[in-house]
Amino acid sequence: MPSSTRSSGAPRTSAAPRASAAPRTRRTDPDRRDRIIDACLDVVAEHGVAGTTHRKVAVAADVPLGSMTYHFEGMDELLRLAFERFSQAMSQRFEDRMAAVTTREEALDAVTAIISDDVFTDDRELVLTHELYTFAARRPEYRTLTRNWMAASRRALERHFDPATARLIDAAIEGLTIHQAFDPAPRTQLDVPAVVRQIAAIHASDAP
């Protein structure tokens, strides 16, 4: 089909199904770029980085295929931006939780809650987290993302614990969370609150 066909009176043959009937002319959608990044995360969560293509993201974001190469250098840049957004959202949430408690006791409870409940609730975040880790594992230049995330967690924990303890608790959250997700029913149940308290007691140090 030569391009002259469209220059005639054909109203608009859109490939993507338009959800609303609004005509939505051009240049009136300034957060298109943002929507694409969000849609990219959805696609990654569903199909994995392996199955993430320009076309799938375009459909998910309800934008034309051409927007993909227009707004982004390529899949790599898009993935980097998407993971950047994801990791920032995750560490923001963690910081908020830690900022919401005041006493050390409450902080310990919060850590316990994170370990016990966090991963069970949301499979999407489990998947995205590991997609991000894998992405960073393969390309050292993107480890800034994971480094920032981990640094932010430690910083948040340091509001309540000394640096060494914060580092240890952070690692414990990581390890216990992963093992809980991938091996939900180990033979030996762990008394998470007690463990967290005892880890925090290893470095018998004061905290703000």
Next chain:
Amino acid sequence: MPSSTRSSGAPRTSAAPRASAAPRTRRTDPDRRDRIIDACLDVVAEHGVAGTTHRKVAVAADVPLGSMTYHFEGMDELLRLAFERFSQAMSQRFEDRMAAVTTREEALDAVTAIISDDVFTDDRELVLTHELYTFAARRPEYRTLTRNWMAASRRALERHFDPATARLIDAAIEGLTIHQAFDPAPRTQLDVPAVVRQIAAIHASDAP
């Protein structure tokens, strides 16, 4: 090029460069299947699950493309087998290390060594581990692999520690290892040997 060309006297037009000059006729390569699985791990390590294709694996294993679909149902089966092999090799190595030490003191040293040195040495294993985690995160039916791996680690640790401590040490190895790999130079250096010893002291219990 019609197929009749090969039926004439052409010696063998192989697409992949044959390393040795041995003619290697058919039916004389019984570990072809194994080699393909190993090659699949190499390809995954280099290009990620995302970039792993029948063709790349075939080239890496130096087998014809047709062998891929002949020996395996599809990429999924191949990946499953490859990750199965990888996870078994990893947990075997862990078990061996733990079986090699006799006293609890030596066990603590071994754990310390694993946390401190393991990940730095080999980037390939870091990548493959996380590719496996991601694979398992997306498809719960393949979490058997991770479950078995983690169960094996715990079992190995239980040769020297009580179950609760084993579980905790296992999680600590996971968390510290990951954070060390993704954030190699945190502000606060951790005294790994001391930490390991203190974690092991949390459950003041006896062990064989």
Next chain:
DNA sequence: GGGGGTAGCGTACATTCGTACACACAAGGT
């Protein structure tokens, strides 16, 4: 209010993918 400039899009194309299938060749019974 109208014309130029450019942001944004639709589409075609070369490439690469998984898979199907006809066919060649080694092995073993006779």
Next chain:
DNA sequence: ACCTTGTGTGTACGAATGTACGCTACCCCC
């Protein structure tokens, strides 16, 4: 020695992908 059998392979094909590129329609300045 031959024929039969079924394992293993080369190749062709449809589907799907990333990217280039020309054209449309909005915005801004005069």
